[in-house]
Amino acid sequence: MDEGVFIYLSTMVFILGLSVGSFLNVCIYRIPEGMSIVSPGSHCPKCGHELKPIELIPVVSFLALRGRCKVCRAPISFRYPGIELLTGIVFFWVFLKNGFSYDTLVLWIFSALLIVVAFVDLDHRRIPNPLIVAGLILGILPIAGILLDFYTVYSGDWFSILEGMLIPTLLLLAFSLVSGLISGSRGLGMGDVKLYLVIGTFLGWHLSFLSLWIASVLGGLLGLAWLLFRKGSRHTEFPFGPFIAVGAFVSSIYGSEILQWIFG
Ligand SMILES: [Zn+2]
Numbered sequence: 001m002d003e004g005v006f007i008y009l010s011t012m013v014f015i016l017g018l019s020v021g022s023f024l025n026v027c028i029y030r031i032p033e034g035m036s037i038v039s040p041g042s043h044c045p046k047c048g049h050e051l052k053p054i055e056l057i058p059v060v061s062f063l064a065l066r067g068r069c070k071v072c073r074a075p076i077s078f079r080y081p082g083i084e085l086l087t088g089i090v091f092f093w094v095f096l097k098n099g100f101s102y103d104t105l106v107l108w109i110f111s112a113l114l115i116v117v118a119f120v121d122l123d124h125r126r127i128p129n130p131l132i133v134a135g136l137i138l139g140i141l142p143i144a145g146i147l148l149d150f151y152t153v154y155s156g157d158w159f160s161i162l163e164g165m166l167i168p169t170l171l172l173l174a175f176s177l178v179s180g181l182i183s184g185s186r187g188l189g190m191g192d193v194k195l196y197l198v199i200g201t202f203l204g205w206h207l208s209f210l211s212l213w214i215a216s217v218l219g220g221l222l223g224l225a226w227l228l229f230r231k232g233s234r235h236t237e238f239p240f241g242p243f244i245a246v247g248a249f250v251s252s253i254y255g256s257e258i259l260q261w262i263f264g
Contacts, residue, residue: 009100010092017091018058020112021084028083028119032128046074058084079119087115090249097253102150106141107252110202113138114245117195121241127191135198142202153252154204164200168208172196192240199248207255208248215240215247 001009023037030037042051049071055061062081069076090111098104113135121127143161145151154160176188200208223238251258 010095013095014088014092017088017108018084020091020108021087021115022056022058022080024087024112024115025080025083027116028123031116031130032120032124032126044069044072044074047072058088083115083119087112090115093253101152102145103152106145106151106202107153109138109141110252111249113198114248118242118245121191121239125239126189127195127241129194132191132194132198135195136201139198139201153202153255154207156204160204161201164204164208165197166200167205168200168212169193169196172212188240192244195241195244199244203248203251203255206259207251210255210258211244211247211251213247214250215243218246219243 026042027037042056043049046069049069055065055070059081062076067076067078068074091108094104094107094111098107117127117131120131142151142153146156146161147158154164172188172193176190176193179188196208199211203211219240226238
């Protein structure tokens, strides 16, 4: 690809990611509250001022308004432009690895879903069922791609798809039940277990296991620090969703290479 064309396309992909990130902010805020993600339009939570299109440009509006509502000057969280930037970077990353392909389209949708899951879990310590249902519906895309042979993240037939959905989920379910019996507390939430139905559909069971392994290493280290240094209740739940999201994203991009490297 010509360098100029590549820079142009990358910029477009990045801007697409920023705009999708702006929509993900809405999803993260509204889905756990059971609110509609399409109406009403975005407004200031403090004064109710409805945002004009010019105030909805990702990142740019935030900088132009110096992080405050135009009307009441209430501060806007840095997280909004942060999630927009994160989505922009993630979209570019997927594009860089897969070019313009069906894989890219599916993995853009998959990573958008993971970003929402990560931040909702961080905020509420749960993964709401509507998110799982949305993930399973969007899972039609990788399933169709596998059956028609134009999705290359993993390959196979109906049986491989079922294996992807069921093996990691059932294993996690067993782990969750056993650890719950032993420790008397919920080590792993049912939301995390159900999330693996979705991850398994998009990644197949090999990459799902890898994602779980990455999540456990990252989450295990931070979970230990959490146990040692956290203040407050002993029973404050550790949010595992963000680690699963990182593990699943890394597996979706570098999974085959990592597995090849480990198993030769
Ligand atoms: Zn306001």
